[in-house]
Structures are given as structure tokens and as C-alpha cells.
Amino acid sequence: MTLSPAFPCNQCxxxxxxxxxxxxxxxxxxxxxACRHYDDQNRLCTIYDTRPIVCQVDKQFLLNYQQTYSWQEFINVNRIACLELEKYPLTLNSAYNVHCERQAPITKE
Ligand code: SF4
Known part of the structure; x- marks a missing residue:
């Protein structure tokens, strides 16, 4: 099943x-x-095709959350978490130089 719209990941x-x-x-x-599968240099997941389900927002929704949320609600909830993580000080590993683009504020449907 392909969920639409796609999750608006900005790959930060x-x-x-x-x-x-x-x-x-x-x-x-x-x-x-940080994740042991995260490539600091390229800022990419090194096991993307086999990454855990917890990292696959679509599968997480279908397996565990579709009884609770609509897909759009699940996107909205996760985007709130994204925005909080993007604001988090990068003190855990200051070697990172991450560029996080801000997206439009989330509005509840
Ligand atoms: S997608 Fe998941 S497994 Fe891959 S780097 Fe990010 S946290 Fe790690």
C-alpha cells in the first residue's frame, strides 16, 4: 500500500x-x-533499504497506528516531533554540521 501524500521528510x-x-x-x-548506521560524512543511512521498521514511517503507521490516527494525523504528529528534534542542540556530537530547512507550520485538519 502506498500512502499519500508522502511523508514530508526534509532529510535533515x-x-x-x-x-x-x-x-x-x-x-x-x-x-x-547518534545511530550506529548513520554516515556522518554523507548524512545518510547506511542500511536504508533494510532499516528497522521504527525508521519507516509508512510501515510504522500501517502496523501500529492506523487504528488510532488517519495518515494525515500521523504525519502531523510526527512532523511535530521532527521540528522538536531539529531544534535540539547538537551537543551530543558537535562534529555534525547539519542544515535543517524549516517547513511550513503544521496545521491540524
Ligand atoms: S534511518 Fe534508522 S537505521 Fe538508518 S541511520 Fe536513521 S536511525 Fe539509523
Missing amino acids: GACCRLVSLAQETQFLDRGDG
């Missing part, structure tokens, strides 16, 4: 750099708060 990498902040992703922590 904040969720991959801050896996230690969420209980669901702490198992990915390489020791400095």
Missing part, C-alpha cells in the same frame, strides 16, 4: 543523530546519541 538527519532520545530507537545508539 535529526532523527538519526538523536536516537538516544526515544526509547523506541535507543537500541540504535552507537554511544554518542
Whole structure:
């Protein structure tokens, strides 16, 4: 099933750099708060095609949240989390130089 619209990921990498902040992703922590599969240089996931379901917003929705939220509501909730992560100080690993583009504010349908 293809969900529409696509999740508006701006590929800032904040969720991959801050896996230690969420209980669901702490198992990915390489020791400095970032995911052990995150490529710091290229700012990409090195296991993208086989990344855990917790990293696949579409599958997470279909498996665990479609009884609770509409797809658009799930996008909105996750975008709020994205914006919070993007604001998070990069003190966990100051070597990162991440550019996070701000998107339009989320409005509830
Ligand atoms: S597995 Fe990939 S997508 Fe998931 S947090 Fe790690 S780097 Fe990011």
C-alpha cells in the first residue's frame, strides 16, 4: 500500500543523530546519541533499504497506528516531533554540521 501524500521528510538527519532520545530507537545508539548506521560524512543511512521498521514511517503507521490516527494525523504528529528534534542542540556530537530547512507550520485538519 502506498500512502499519500508522502511523508514530508526534509532529510535533515535529526532523527538519526538523536536516537538516544526515544526509547523506541535507543537500541540504535552507537554511544554518542547518534545511530550506529548513520554516515556522518554523507548524512545518510547506511542500511536504508533494510532499516528497522521504527525508521519507516509508512510501515510504522500501517502496523501500529492506523487504528488510532488517519495518515494525515500521523504525519502531523510526527512532523511535530521532527521540528522538536531539529531544534535540539547538537551537543551530543558537535562534529555534525547539519542544515535543517524549516517547513511550513503544521496545521491540524
Ligand atoms: S537505521 Fe538508518 S534511518 Fe534508522 S536511525 Fe539509523 S541511520 Fe536513521
